[in-house]
Amino acid sequence: MAPTIESVNQGNGGFEGNNKRSDRFVKATWKNKLTALVVDNGELCRVLERENLRAYGVETVAVETGEAAVELIASGSTFNLIFIDMYLPTMSGPEAVRQIRAMGARSKIIGLTAFITEKDEQDFFAAGIDEFFEKPLDPDWFVPIIREVDNQI
Amino acid sequence: MVGTDLRQQLMNYIQSSHEQGILDEAFDRVKNLENDGNPQFLSEIFSMFCHDAENGIAELTRFLAEPVIDYENVSAFAHQLKGSSSSVGGHRMVLACCELRQASNNKIKEGSFEAFDKVKREYCILRDSLNYIAQMEKTILTNEARRRRQ
Numbered sequence: 245m246a247p248t249i250e251s252v253n254q255g256n257g258g259f260e261g262n263n264k265r266s267d268r269f270v271k272a273t274w275k276n277k278l279t280a281l282v283v284d285n286g287e288l289c290r291v292l293e294r295e296n297l298r299a300y301g302v303e304t305v306a307v308e309t310g311e312a313a314v315e316l317i318a319s320g321s322t323f324n325l326i327f328i329d330m331y332l333p334t335m336s337g338p339e340a341v342r343q344i345r346a347m348g349a350r351s352k353i354i355g356l357t358a359f360i361t362e363k364d365e366q367d368f369f370a371a372g373i374d375e376f377f378e379k380p381l382d383p384d385w386f387v388p389i390i391r392e393v394d395n396q397i
Numbered sequence: 398m399v400g401t402d403l404r405q406q407l408m409n410y411i412q413s414s415h416e417q418g419i420l421d422e423a424f425d426r427v428k429n430l431e432n433d434g435n436p437q438f439l440s441e442i443f444s445m446f447c448h449d450a451e452n453g454i455a456e457l458t459r460f461l462a463e464p465v466i467d468y469e470n471v472s473a474f475a476h477q478l479k480g481s482s483s484s485v486g487g488h489r490m491v492l493a494c495c496e497l498r499q500a501s502n503n504k505i506k507e508g509s510f511e512a513f514d515k516v517k518r519e520y521c522i523l524r525d526s527l528n529y530i531a532q533m534e535k536t537i538l539t540n541e542a543r544r545r546r547q
């Protein structure tokens with residue numbers, strides 16, 4: 245069953261995603277060009293998160309570590325959205341988020357994990373995420389988030 | 398038409414896997430990410446999953462074989478396996494990982510072993526299912542390419 249999204253573009257034209265998956269996705273058209281950063285040390289999760297976001301028209305970069313994410317932001321890259329795993333090697337998800345927020349990044353940051361626990365939720369929100377979800381990415385929750393970000397620009 | 402028959406056969410197989418709880422809607426989303434630019438996409442995804450799962454199972458085997466079980470690491474690997482199996486829509490394997498994590502968090506030795514056996518069984522079923530689907534897709538795409546050339 246193909247995932248679908250509601251049309252979000254009310255204006256004349258918009259930014260179409262790099263979407264060549266013709267019949268399977270309703271084309272995502274956003275008012276703005278949207279960018280996302282995925283941070284996950286698991287290759288499978290990283291690739292699927294990246295491809296899911298790209299399929300919905302979000303220009304997405306994926307990195308393996310918290311350090312790489314922090315370096316990207318420190319070098320001046322900006323992203324509308326950041327999807328970051330809780331458990332990363334060496335620099336944890338919460339620590340990476342703390343450093344990203346300390347640099348003044350105003351991205352919408354979504355924490356991800358396989359199992360949400362109360363403690364993880366507290367730690368991650370305290371670090372500065374905006375939302376916290378269990379994997380995998382589901383358009384039922386990430387499309388409204390993208391729409392909200394698009395409307396706020 | 399052979400092509401239509403194979404596609405129907407594949408759809409029926411996937412439907413049956415859903416009905417048995419082997420696959421869930423996350424699998425459908427992965428399948429829908431296939432595109433003309435990379436016909437190997439599904440095979441690559443399934444290979445990544447199997448690689449992750451087999452590494453995770455090998456580590457769990459090691460930790461559970463220790464005379465004093467490191468339940469923290471067992472829980473951590475159950476967590477990882479849950480993440481990757483949920484990403485490919487492996488519903489029953491996800492449930493087995495949840496049981497293992499629960500048992501290891503509660504430091505229940507027998508429960509951990511039972512749950513781990515279930516994880517291994519469900520992984521084998523899921524792996525075989527994904528391999529069959531990938532193989533069918535490859536056959537369908539090869540046949541379609543051949544027909545276009547004729």
